[in-house]
Amino acid sequence: MSLTAVILAAGKGTRMRPLTxxxxxxxxxxxxxxxxxxxVGGLATAGVRDICLVVGYLGAQLxxxxxxxxxxxxxxxxxxxEEFLGTGAAVLLAEDFVGDDDFVLxxxxxIVPPRNYRxxxxxxxxxxxxxxxxVNWVRDPWEGAAVYVxxxxxxxxxxxxxxxxxxxxxxxxxxxxFGPELLEVLHGTPxxxxxxxxxxxxxxxxxxxxxxxxxHMIRGGYWSDVxxxxxxIDVSGRIIRGASRAGVLVHPTASLAPAAELTPPVxxxxxxxxxxxxxxxxxxxxxxxxxxxxxxxxxxxxLPGAEVGEGCALSWAAVEEDVSIPGGTSVCGTxxxxxxxxxx
Numbered sequence: 245m246s247l248t249a250v251i252l253a254a255g256k257g258t259r260m261r262p263l264t265x266x267x268x269x270x271x272x273x274x275x276x277x278x279x280x281x282x283x284v285g286g287l288a289t290a291g292v293r294d295i296c297l298v299v300g301y302l303g304a305q306l307x308x309x310x311x312x313x314x315x316x317x318x319x320x321x322x323x324x325x326e327e328f329l330g331t332g333a334a335v336l337l338a339e340d341f342v343g344d345d346d347f348v349l350x351x352x353x354x355i356v357p358p359r360n361y362r363x364x365x366x367x368x369x370x371x372x373x374x375x376x377x378x379v380n381w382v383r384d385p386w387e388g389a390a391v392y393v394x395x396x397x398x399x400x401x402x403x404x405x406x407x408x409x410x411x412x413x414x415x416x417x418x419x420x421x422f423g424p425e426l427l428e429v430l431h432g433t434p435x436x437x438x439x440x441x442x443x444x445x446x447x448x449x450x451x452x453x454x455x456x457x458x459x460h461m462i463r464g465g466y467w468s469d470v471x472x473x474x475x476x477i478d479v480s481g482r483i484i485r486g487a488s489r490a491g492v493l494v495h496p497t498a499s500l501a502p503a504a505e506l507t508p509p510v511x512x513x514x515x516x517x518x519x520x521x522x523x524x525x526x527x528x529x530x531x532x533x534x535x536x537x538x539x540x541x542x543x544x545x546x547l548p549g550a551e552v553g554e555g556c557a558l559s560w561a562a563v564e565e566d567v568s569i570p571g572g573t574s575v576c577g578t579x580x581x582x583x584x585x586x587x588x
Contacts, residue, residue: 330440357464
């Protein structure tokens with residue numbers, strides 16, 4: 245059976261500012277490439293190659309970057325979202341694309357190890373439930389949707405429960421497999437108190453009518469909604485460590501001084517130049533960026549074309565694209581709130 249996919253990628257990503265002041269959130273880089281490329285590439289490796297992206301805020305940048313999807317092994321279609329009336333309304337914009345197909349549904353900022361797409365598709369094809377819903381373990385699902393599971397099936401979903409009230413540790417991970425029946429349910433779903441048609445409400449309706457919705461636990465070392473700059477830095481390190489046994493990825497065209505020290509996880513992209521600096525743990529230096537002698541970088545993200553001067557110290561920091569940091573500068577954020585140098 246062949247599945248298609250719909251990815252919702254129209255939001256403004258306000259919590260990711262200032263990195264989203266000049267780019268849509270799905271183009272924020274993690275582990276050296278945009279979030280959306282991890283998603284599309286992961287789906288393609290699972291055999292899901294016909295993908296519709298619902299775009300809105302700075303959507304032309306997404307189209308310019310991804311094109312027809314050939315580079316990622318996919319065939320991309322784009323639908324524009326002009327009004328933000330909820331996730332369910334966004335899915336309905338892709339109704340003509342979906343047609344009578346089963347489809348994977350995801351968000352353009354949810355990143356998971358690619359093997360989860362393969363396992364969800366295989367589960368759906370093998371067991372034929374009405375849907376497969378991915379969940380991830382959290383201490384308290386109050387920021388997302390609490391998912392109650394019994395015998396590996398979803399029995400209830402509660403959107404944004406008050407902090408400390410949920411009796412489940414499963415959170416809606418934002419990746420699903422549905423049949424086309426979801427579209428009919430969404431058409432009959434009333435708006436929420438915020439005036440929006442939401443996918444979780446439609447899932448609740450399906451459960452109320454006796455639908456069998458299978459739960460899939462995300463595996464592979466990370467799940468992220470890449471909410472903030474600090475989140476992008478954190479998940480970058482997790483992805484890099486998982487992609488290489490040594491935890492170090494250096495592009496063949498990158499240039500490293502003999503005295504450069506790399507402490508995993510570290511990513512150094514194409515045409516990047518690194519002097520006698522110390523990178524890591526958890527440093528990403530992207531395409532064409534330059535790091536001067538004596539610089540110290542840990543828990544940081546240096547975007548394409550940026551320059552970090554000699555003797556700079558960066559910790560929990562992101563350096564915007566094509567921005568130069570004068571030598572000797574210290575840029576220090578925290579794991580909760582990263583500093584962004586050169587942001588608007």
